[in-house]
Amino acid sequence: QPVQREPTRILWDPIMAEKGGYRHFMLKEIYEQPRAVTDTMRGRIVPESGNVVLPDVNLDPAAVRGIRRIVLLACGTSYHAALVGRSMLERLAGIPCEVDLGSEFRYRDAVVGPDTLVVALSQSGETADTLGAVKAARAKGTPLLAITNVVGSALSREATGVLYTHAGPEIGVASSKTFTATMTACYLLALYLGRQRGALTAEEGRKRIQELLEIPRLMEATLELDAPVAELARQLFHFQNFLYLGRGIHYPIALEGALKLKELSYIHAEGYAAGEMKHGPIALIDEAMPVVALTPRDHTYERMLGNIEEVRARDGKVIAVAHAGDREIAAKADHVIAVPPAVDLLSPILMVIPLQLLAYHMAVRRGCDVDQPRNLAKSVTVE
Known part of the structure; x- marks a missing residue:
């Protein structure tokens, strides 16, 4: 007698495994944010001394003290992170900041020079308008710091220093964990400049670092x-x-x-x-x-x-x-x-x-x- 079996449709595919059980990459990446923030600060903070260690920004103490102004360049979600970063930098480092869209900055004759630090933010490090703005700034002899999530990206190669976010790969087109990781990177940069310039005491640095260390736990609660x-x-x-x-x-x-x-x-x-x-x-x-x-x-x-x-x-x-x-x-x-x-x-x-x-x-x-x-x-x- 022939054996009768009901066909079973297998719905699993490798993409589902990559999603880690979540329905979409976007939701998975929203839930990965506490880890992304933790990874972004890992190895960069010294709670005992209230210091932040950012060797790859390539700013020596004299260069840090010589900064008179910061211009942050970005597009899209990174632009929103830059707006948050402006408040952090002005409050903690005491340096006047401006935020500009890469697509606008590159087409006007912006006034920047050696005493201006340009900080370019891009999740991918490949955003055309941001890269165009960076090249316009570099042509005027401006030191340039990249905040990006992708090692070896065009932006990281164009910059004189880099601050990686370590958020891990982000598959969803709409940014989530790279946004919170970028804000964290801006906070680290603000603490670093504030301590280097004497705008923050060691005690204030320790307090700010402790507040930052609490954030991943609070993010878990928010989720x-x-x-x-x-x-x-x-x-x-x-x-x-x-x-x-x-x-x-x-x-x-x-x-x-x-x-x-x-x-x-x-x-x-x-x-x-x-x-x-x-x-x-x-x-x-x-x-x-x-x-x-x-x-x-x-x-x-x-x-x-x-x-x-x-x-x-x-x-x-x-x-x-x-x-x-x-x-x-x-x-x-x-x-x-x-x-x-x-x-x-x-x-x-x-x-x-x-x-x-x-x-x-x-x-x-x-x-x-x-x-x-x-x-x-x-x-x-x-x-």
Whole structure:
């Protein structure tokens, strides 16, 4: 008698193994962020002395003391990391900083010279506009530091010094772990310059390093928001427009949150400095435009509460990303995403995680290709 067997379809493939059990590379990489931040600081901090060791930046003490200005160049998500980095560098190193889009800097006659440190940020190290900006700066005799994730990339070869992020390979087109690793690298650079220039004492350096060492643990705790954020996405995925608001060092996180939503779910989203809401975007707010408000307990807190009240007065739906235990926010917002408190300069590393998760789950709900969104490339190598 012939043997009858039901065919079994094997759904496993090698790509699934690389995803480590996660549904998408993007989600896997979001969860890898605590490790990426740990690896970026590994071997570079000396907690006992409050020092940061960055030999590959190739800046001798005299060169560090001679820096009068820093210009950060980047595109896309790296530009948002550079905006966060500006606050870190100015606060910890006491050096005036500017941030410029690579695509804009290269086409104007920017004033830079030997006493300007240009810091170019690029996940891939191959971004055409950033490389073009770097070459324009180098032609004026400017020392150049690259912050990148790829060893041997074009940017690392063009630069006079390099600071690698050690985030590991990132497969998802939309950046996640390289963003938080780049912010960590900016913080290390700020501590390094601050200690070298005497802007930070040894005691202050030790304190700042201890605060940084706490961040991976707090990131792990923040990732526990995955399930509630997925439920929030279920309630929001049908909306077609979003406004993201932030102030101070969290304004770039509003920009990044809006960018992630656009990239992954193809929903129109704008990131705005919350103080600028009344200068235009407030005209758009109604019940059909949810507002994501970054509301940590820092010096901008009261002003952010005012923004939330303005949104509520116009029937807007408020999703607040706030510190855990904040009852005042809970009473005012329609939804609260509660993240662990952290010092203000490092808070963006935590605050961006629920925004990444929200964009991811919204995209999944809408049936989008999370790992390879339409019309996008991991490395933008054309102008």
